[in-house]
Amino acid sequence: MDAAMLTRWPGWARTHFPGLMACGVVAAAASFLAQHYGAPVMLFALLLGLAMNFLSGEGACAAGIEFGARQVLRVGIALLGLRITGGQVLALGWEPLALVVVSVVLTIALSMLVARALGFQTLFGLLTGGATAICGASAALALSAALPVHPQKERATLFTVIGVSALSTLAMIAYPMLARALGLSDHAAGVFLGATIHDVAQVVGAGYSLSHETGDVATLVKLTRVAMLLPVIMLAAAMTRARGATDGPRPPLLPGFAVAFALLVAVNSTGIVPPAIQAGASELSRACLVAAIAAIGMKTQLRDLATVGLKPVLLMAGETVFLAGLVLGWLWWLG
Numbered sequence: 001m002d003a004a005m006l007t008r009w010p011g012w013a014r015t016h017f018p019g020l021m022a023c024g025v026v027a028a029a030a031s032f033l034a035q036h037y038g039a040p041v042m043l044f045a046l047l048l049g050l051a052m053n054f055l056s057g058e059g060a061c062a063a064g065i066e067f068g069a070r071q072v073l074r075v076g077i078a079l080l081g082l083r084i085t086g087g088q089v090l091a092l093g094w095e096p097l098a099l100v101v102v103s104v105v106l107t108i109a110l111s112m113l114v115a116r117a118l119g120f121q122t123l124f125g126l127l128t129g130g131a132t133a134i135c136g137a138s139a140a141l142a143l144s145a146a147l148p149v150h151p152q153k154e155r156a157t158l159f160t161v162i163g164v165s166a167l168s169t170l171a172m173i174a175y176p177m178l179a180r181a182l183g184l185s186d187h188a189a190g191v192f193l194g195a196t197i198h199d200v201a202q203v204v205g206a207g208y209s210l211s212h213e214t215g216d217v218a219t220l221v222k223l224t225r226v227a228m229l230l231p232v233i234m235l236a237a238a239m240t241r242a243r244g245a246t247d248g249p250r251p252p253l254l255p256g257f258a259v260a261f262a263l264l265v266a267v268n269s270t271g272i273v274p275p276a277i278q279a280g281a282s283e284l285s286r287a288c289l290v291a292a293i294a295a296i297g298m299k300t301q302l303r304d305l306a307t308v309g310l311k312p313v314l315l316m317a318g319e320t321v322f323l324a325g326l327v328l329g330w331l332w333w334l335g
Helices: 003-037 041-051 062-083 086-091 094-117 122-146 153-181 186-196 200-210 212-227 229-243 256-269 275-298 310-334
Strands: none
Touching: 003 041, 003 062, 003 275, 041 153, 041 275, 062 122, 062 212, 062 256, 062 275, 086 212, 086 256, 094 122, 094 186, 094 212, 094 310, 122 153, 122 200, 122 212, 122 229, 122 256, 122 275, 122 310, 153 186, 153 200, 153 275, 153 310, 186 200, 186 212, 186 310, 200 212, 212 229, 229 256
């Protein structure tokens, strides 16, 4: 750190510390509520952030909240790379890997087409479809960070986080019962749960509620879906560049946080990262993402979400049903 940076640091800290502290307090409260009441931590962070949105005005917290919604978010996404290795993906075999690729591609493509037909921008379909097909709220935040600045961007992101969290919770309850009702084997049930439930935590909970084997398979399939985040971020960045939707210089094809994500996956795949560091990075990633969604909630007026309407709700519900039907059809065809 050079002398100029040391000189600027006290001023930066005074400007940003109050807002970052507010994000941290909301994130801690959300984590406490999630642990004690079993609902998604992202949803609690979002709702608490919305309740505290008066902090994001012109007061002392504004700069730190803005930093949390942008830079802390990117750090959290990058650290997701330490949850995945190439060996985990290859250990599944070609069939689950092919299922993940096909389901992600088809879900996102269909979401973009339907979004356009409903009168939305195709980028909104990319946002909701990516959240549904990849890893829920984390994917929504990552894709939002790669999409161009737009007056409705944060409202669309918040709606997507709310929708995907609610749908993921419902899936965690309903899908294990559906797997048993359909007579799926432990392995097939793991593939189904891992390929359809949106958030990682809900996949783990649903999988191990059936059996240890189901939980292991579901977790690996889910991590393979998380690995699809990188190419989809590249798609979002490429669409942003092609549209020329940002002011100033064109953005890079692959954002810096996506490069960091890819590098951490590569490093983690070598096996040199100790388990303690992997676990610590996973917790830090989770904390950053929870704080970031709290910051995004603080920046948003609740009345803006009330004007969303029925069409986006139907879009996300339809994406969820399509993904589940596609995976079940695949398992039936191969079985």
